[in-house]
Amino acid sequence: MISTFKCRVLSFSVAIACLGGAQGIVMAADNLPVATVTAAASAKLPAGMQFVRSVEGIDEYRLRNGLRVLLVPDASKPTTTVNITYRVGSRHENYGETGMAHLLEHLMFKGSKAHPRLWEEMSQRGVNFNGTTWLDRTNYYETFAAKQETLAWAIAMEADRMVNSRISGDDLKTEFSVVRNEMEKNENSSVGMLMQRVVSSAFQWHHYGKDTIGARTDIENVSIPRLQAFWRKYYQPDNATLVIAGAFDAASVLQQVSQHFGRIPAPKRVIETTYTLDPAQDGERDVTVRRVGDTQAIAALYHTVPAAHADYAATEALALILGDSPNGRLYKALVETKKTVDVFPWAASLEEPGFLLLGANLRNGQDIADAKKILLETIESFTIHPVTEAELLRAQSRLDADIGQIFNDPEKLAVALSDSVAAGDWRLFFLFRDRVKALTVADVQRVATTWLKSSNRTSGSFIPEEKPDRVPAPAKANVAQELRQFKPGAAMAQAENFDSSPDNIDQRTQTGVLENGLKYALLPKTTRGNTVVMHFNLHLGDEQSLKGRSVAGELAAMMLNRGTEKLTHQQLTEELDKLKAKVLIAGSASSVMVTVETIRDHFPAVLELVRDSLRQPAFAEAEFRQVINGQLAQLEESRKEPQALAIDKAQQLLNIWPKDDPRYHQSIDEQIAALTTINLEEVRTFWTDFYGINDDAQAQLAVVGEFDPVALRTQLQRLFGDWKAKTSFHRLRQSYTATVAQELKLITPDKANAFFFGAMDLPLGIQHPDYPALQLGNYLLGGSANSRILNRIRQKDGVSYGGGSYFSAGSLDDVGSFSVAAIYAPENRVKLETGMREEIARALKEGFSKAEVEDGKKSMIQQLQLERSQDAGLASALARNLYLGRNMQFSADMEKKIMALNSAQIREAMNRHILYSKLIRVFAGDFK
Structure with a gap:
């Protein structure tokens, strides 16, 4: 499962961030239909390795010791990702062991028998690496420039640290403080702590209610023998899935995997299947967290089905129908009415019965009781206001775009498959995609009215009822049974093996200038999924014309993606979702940056929307107020955050410019004061005065990926060739002044x-x-x-x-x-x-x-x-x-x-x- 909403909620909470992992049920399900076998799959395999299946370009193998191996070939860019997922996370920890899986994640980087200085070895090879621990699983991954020797090293390293990691007392002594420091960092997030408390209150017995980072007392008192026993039990080949994605030689990889992982013996121990489940919740629960901070937050959680269940796709759709910005019901009920500054959804993708959590952030002064009442009434109102066809189509478009962008990038896919592995089988990624496409209004309405009830909610008080209206007790999903419905689609065509050397990039890049001075660089090449990306820089004004207009310039850039003269904010977002496009517009008083990611066939239509956003923005008053409130909420919260305050103070002391200069650093308090006095007309006037292109230094656009360069040049001339600015551009020069320590x-x-x-x-x-x-x-x-x-x-x-x-x-x-x-x-x-x-x-x-x-x-x-x-x-x-x-x-x-x-x-x-x-x-x- 891709767990899209879990990832979206991370910006609101590091405390509930996906840190790590779980044991899945190993099901062969060999009666499933199999896609065409690839050349790599049909080649002669090393001894002890068995080909299992090929699904949409991904080949699965299995070693005698139980290790599953997935190969995801893609030569479109010269990188390789190695990801290994262990089906163990905080769900598998017993009394006194909380935080053990996460602590092991840290210690596994301390070194192993053959790699005693692991961090140093990774750094020497220019490897981007990380490890994450979550409720159902733990994973480790490395991404690097595609080199045979680096890939061979990564495979050998992962095999060695699987069984030979140095889980020592000396390493634990130093890493304990690091883990505690991470715990304290998480505790600085007010909304993160609220979400953690809500989740823990929602689960009576199940370990999903235990925070992955663990109890402080368990981390402080864990013993090395107990930690080593936990490691030896779960870090074994029969409990792991190895994914290798990107550019590589399949035959060579299989040989190396067999050589290094194949010699690890199959463990004799047995991993017991977990069986603890919560009963149906029989009344509202409520939790209050009181901590220092400048913003308020509310949240409501409802128990739901596992990720493998047929109804999970409807749960993800409901998360968007309710919590999407700016199209969701909660956004319209809370943000547009100025009851809250934002809303956020989280549909948890888990192996066992999970949850749907929805919440919002509020500024001080906004009525938390009123906002909470509206939040709960909106979530639980589907019997009165059923799901509409338009709402479902929007949700399907967004989910389809998210899935496509993951599948088109082998690095993202390699890591995303960890959640599917943890949920029971890696093919659940594709089954979820198909279930999203097949959703009906009736499906989503049934799931909403089944689970979104007050008796199943964690955010209220217990109220005795004579005849309680309870939901059915959630049950585990039979993964093999669910996967019988799955029919693999066609494998994606492979792209070219692109040489990313500076010489080749220069040779392949086409440059030119439009009539008004816009410079462009076009690099057409084949890509996985026919993807294309664009980066557009626009420079504005000069030292004199920009004086005193910094805030107006920043807000003008923020307003550009919140609706056009033709489309409202909601309609613009819907169109981009339909086009599987991500468009980001950001900037300051002196520059604007536009980034685009989409696919070849939709690129021309996306450019039309970008043109309208830049040249015909709506500047709606309601959207402007929402931007202001959102900025104020962030700034007010940062006034109590150590990191924000420290950097802000240092930048104030380094500042050498007068207050009205566009290069002046505004303090947090100065930004708040400016936002409370500015009006929409000032922002609109800034856009009118400065946006456009007058010479060849003012705008630069680059496109990389699958597109028609001839057609693109013609379209760029039509969209931007006549765009002129009222004010000339002269770059803001920077000056050095010695720092006063x-x-x-x-x-x-x-x-x-x-x-x-x-x-x-x-x-x-x-x-x-x-x-x-x-x-x-x-x-x-x-x-x-x-x-x-x-x-x-x-x-x-x-x-x-x-x-x-x-x-x-x-x-x-x-x-x-x-x-x-x-x-x-x-x-x-x-x-x-x-x-x-x-x-x-x-x-x-x-x-x-x-x-x-x-x-x-x-x-x-x-x-x-x-x-x-x-x-x-x-x-x-x-x-x-x-x-x-x-x-x-x-x-x-x-x-x-x-x-x-x-x-x-x-x-x-x-x-x-x-x-x-x-x-x-x-x-x-x-x-x-």
């Missing part, structure tokens, strides 16, 4: 997590001779997963979940910056600062070893290659190159300069520019 402490009451931020400006741009050395030096110091700073504060001292250093330099002006940051527990402030200061001093005094430098070069270059292989990132880079008057050869030359560096050059450059004592240092937290 100082140290500040900001108090944020009742926040369990603290934040450190240090920053200084530098007098250099990317043309400076020291730029390559500083770029690589920062990467080694704190800019990578294997950096000095992260190894110190996380791996050695165990005081921070995450932190590092950051370096940037101007492309056109000689102004750069260096900063350091980290989260930590307030009581660890001294240890955190000591580690930061000592690692910077050590780098300046001793430099980096030859081995560090050589490994860092390889890792950085591989990461740059990986970034070029992503179509969205490539389109952005091409558009930026048009603005700067360069091509990809600039990147190639910079990489050559980095590869030529030695340790002495890096140390000397860093000593010329960086010193801890020159930083503005801000510590924000509750230091009582």
Whole structure:
């Protein structure tokens, strides 16, 4: 299952974020129809490996020891993803073991028998990696530039850490503080804590009510023998599914999988099937959370069916019908009436009976009791206001677009299949897709009236009733039975094996200029799913014309995707969903950025909508009020957040511009004050005065993927060739002023997590001779997963979940910056600062070893290659190159300069520019 709404709700809550995993029921279901067998599947297999089935281009194999292997080939971009999912998560933890699965996720990165310095090995290879733990499963994945040696290393590494991980007491001592720091970070989210409390109150017996990160006391008191026993029980081949997606040679991969995983013996232990289920809820439940914060939140949860159940697709559709923005019923009942600032849905995709949760955020001053009453009445009103055909079509369009975008990207698909594996079988991903398409109004209405009842709700008080109206007790789903209905579709055609080298990109890219000066770069190539991406930059005004208009400029950009003269916000969103398109418009007073992702056949129609959004926006008063309320809610909440306050204070101190200058940094309080006084006419006037194109420096557009370049040039000329701005554009130059070092402490009451931020400006741009050395030096110091700073504060001292250093330099002006940051527990402030200061001093005094430098070069270059292989990132880079008057050869030359560096050059450059004592240092937290 793709669990789309769970992912959408993450922006509201890190506490309920999908962190990890569960045991699925292993069902062969060999009587299911099978798609055409691919060439890889029909080839001679290594001994001990069995071909199981091929479904829509995905081949499944199984080893004698029970390991399932899925191959998802796609040569359209030169990257490979390796993802392994273990069917174990917080649901499988017993009394005293909560948080154990998540803790093991951390410890599995500490190293294994053959890979004792795992983080360092990953960093050396330029691998993007992570691990997540959730209720039903745990997964680990690596994405890297497609290289045979890196793929062979990743397969061997995952096999080794499956059975040879170093689960030691010494590692636990340092990682415990890191996990606790992560827990405290989650506790800083007010809406996240509310959702966690609602979920825990909803489940009487089932472990879905237990937070994945675990109880603090369990984490603090866990023993190594008990942790190792848990690991040995669940981290075994018969409880795992290995997915390899992207560009690779299938025959070679199967041989390597057989070689490394095949020699692991089948375990003798038995994993017991879980059987605890909650009874039907027999009355409303309510929970109240009181914590420091500036925003309010409400939520309501209803028990529902497992992800494999036939009714789960209707549950996801209901989540959109109720909670989508701006088309959902709750949005119209709460946001448009100014009762709340937003709404959010979460349909939990789980192996056992799950839930549908809907909620909203409110500003202080909005009536929480009134909003909650409307929330509950709207959710439970389907008997009075049945589901409509239009509502269902909108939901199906959105779900279909989400599924398509995942399936078209092998990296996303490899990781998304983890939830389907956890729900019982990876083919549930496709069964869910088919069930969404087959939904009827009657299906969704029946599910709504069955489950969305007050007696099944967690958000009220217990009220005795003489004749309670109860829902049926949820039951497990028989995965094999459900999958008998599934008929695989045709396998997706494979795309070209695209060479992402700078030379090839330059050779393949077509550039030109429209009559009004709009520059374009077009790179047509075949892609998986016929996808195409566009990046469009528009630059506005000059230093004098933009004075005092920063807020109006930011709001003007926000209003562009909230309706046009032809379409309301709702209608525009519906059209984009139908076209399977994602369009983002964002910007400031001086620039606007438009990004588009869709498919070839829909690209021309999407461009027409983008044109209308930019040239004929609606500027509706109701939408404007919603934007203002949403911005105010975010800013008011950030006034109590350590991270937001620390960065805000440092930026204020680094500011060198007067208040009316567009480059001036407005503080959080200044932004709030400005938003409360601005009106819609000011915003509309800004758009009228500045939007358009007058010369070849003002606008740049890049397109990458499947499209007709000849037809596109013609369409671009028609849509934008006559678009003229009233005001000329002259870029805002940046100036350097030496940073005045100082140290500040900001108090944020009742926040369990603290934040450190240090920053200084530098007098250099990317043309400076020291730029390559500083770029690589920062990467080694704190800019990578294997950096000095992260190894110190996380791996050695165990005081921070995450932190590092950051370096940037101007492309056109000689102004750069260096900063350091980290989260930590307030009581660890001294240890955190000591580690930061000592690692910077050590780098300046001793430099980096030859081995560090050589490994860092390889890792950085591989990461740059990986970034070029992503179509969205490539389109952005091409558009930026048009603005700067360069091509990809600039990147190639910079990489050559980095590869030529030695340790002495890096140390000397860093000593010329960086010193801890020159930083503005801000510590924000509750230091009582």
